Amino acid sequence: MSIIEIARRAGVSTATVSRVVNNNYSVRPETRKKVEGVIAEMGYRANFLGRNLRTAQSRLLLTMVPDFGNPFYAEIVRGIDGVARAEGYHLLLCDTSSGVGADRTYFDLLRNRMADGAICLDPATIQQELSQETGELCWIACCEFDPAGAVPFVGIDNTRAAFDAVSYLVQRGRRSIAFLNSDPRFLYSQQRHEGYLNALHVAGLTPPAGGMVTTPGLTYDHGREAIADILATGLRPDAVFAVSDTLAIGAMQGLRNAGLSVPSDVSVMGFDNIQLCTMVQPELTTVAQPMHQLGETAAKLLLQRIRNPDAAIEGIVLDHKLHIRGSA
């Protein structure tokens, strides 16, 4: 049953039905009532497929996350979702962790007009590949971004955040600070690495030999295994800085398994400030990212860009903040 059927039954034109449905044009109250009556009676619902083609928009926002099993990303997505829904958009959510293959990227969903815009939380490397097309494609980088690139972004200053975190450990008297990093394809990974080295350098320290490891992912188990690897080399650091809370929480478990106690033997510092931080024992000291705000800002920026594609959009850097708790 289409709009034609409704128009026929109500004795009006399809245009009038359309006006009633979208209640934007002036329609005589009686006419409106009559049409609404037929619509209710028939249980008619506008077919968005037709509307979308006609208006050339899908009202869908493509959101690409590396892994929404990670509470950090989950919280950002919730931020995006809130803004999107308030503006009448919905989320086309893609978990990029499983990998889609080189020939077929999720950006195709944008090119194919399946989405009106996209928010990408994926590694900057992928993004750089695509930034050429940036003028045509409507998207925002979130968390992973190139400050010098052409793509509008929102994120934090990862280098400084890591610097602050490690400086704190140093200030607390720690001298052998291990570093649990993730995939170096991630820009945040490179930047936090840099911040870590900077802070050590300023303090006249160097990374302990074998104390810098790279994990293939951000699960708790990756953190646990990373610590096991470090300890297996014989190294006994007095602090660990992890680029993710999930990694840090896994690391704490790994340290416990090895009979080491946190923070007396080893301080542990995480990154993100997920809810879980205050649920583990000891509570996790971490660098907070404003996750919800990150998502909201990304969505607002994107919507802005969708509505006014030509306006220049500034990149936005939000503040990080150290949360001192029991683990360091």
Place this chain on the structure above:
Amino acid sequence: MSIIEIARRAGVSTATVSRVVNNNYSVRPETRKKVEGVIAEMGYRANFLGRNLRTAQSRLLLTMVPDFGNPFYAEIVRGIDGVARAEGYHLLLCDTSSGVGADRTYFDLLRNRMADGAICLDPATIQQELSQETGELCWIACCEFDPAGAVPFVGIDNTRAAFDAVSYLVQRGRRSIAFLNSDPRFLYSQQRHEGYLNALHVAGLTPPAGGMVTTPGLTYDHGREAIADILATGLRPDAVFAVSDTLAIGAMQGLRNAGLSVPSDVSVMGFDNIQLCTMVQPELTTVAQPMHQLGETAAKLLLQRIRNPDAAIEGIVLDHKLHIRGSA
């Protein structure tokens, strides 16, 4: 740039271009090559809005979750996503926690043909409201379902699972077993409540006065607060059964805060078996749900139903399993 432009440049009809793009009909190799050349040269991408209208499908699967900040739901969604993508579908994800208002349900996205089908993880109450329309609407209930209803479902036997969990606590000598439940609108909440009572009954026990609480959500903090409430009544249970691991983990933290130790003072039993269970101290004993499989099965069922709407589909009950660890 549309298919017409490509057809013109390649000197063929739009039908031929369409055939090339969908490479389903026989097209002469030279013709194909020529068309593909133009497509590549022009960077043409089919507009899915047009295709969707014509084929009357969106290739989108609506997924409604109460809260994908909860790792339990996140894992299910990943299961759904994997199957969906393998079949050329994508996820239209809606977080229902924020509430959409009575007049406008997410099912409308289905009625409006924005999605080809839906998987609903939302409370059964909402679902029952809608099950009348079930013949017309194409959707699957996941986790939350009415075994006697008309809606195809996949889930576990919550009553038995809770029964098994509590029976285990009893068998370990626990006599005063508190129950941390969530919103009773959830069917699982009612069923696990029933299983809890059954197990106590069989053991000749009764719920300790003030030992059954209901939380407004499933965050860690809800668990922590629930325990605080119980302890505030003066009750000192020797075990706690929570309907969610997140609740249980929060409860453990609450017990610690109150100076109680797990499991010597109080045993704690969770539900779901999220990854985090082995990262807390002590590790959490819990009833495992096959989360990934739950999601995969739901997606397969839905796809099946989309392709063959008339075939009867059986409800599927998957197995639960007790995981004994340190907390109980």
Place this chain on the structure above:
DNA sequence: TTGAAAGCGCTAACAT
């Protein structure tokens, strides 16, 4: 193997 043409359901410009 290819082309012509209809039409999916809707909106919006234009006419009345």
Place this chain on the structure above:
DNA sequence: ATGTTAGCGCTTTCAA
């Protein structure tokens, strides 16, 4: 205030 009508971009029947 309402109707007429073109057309969004695509697929698909039918004909050649």
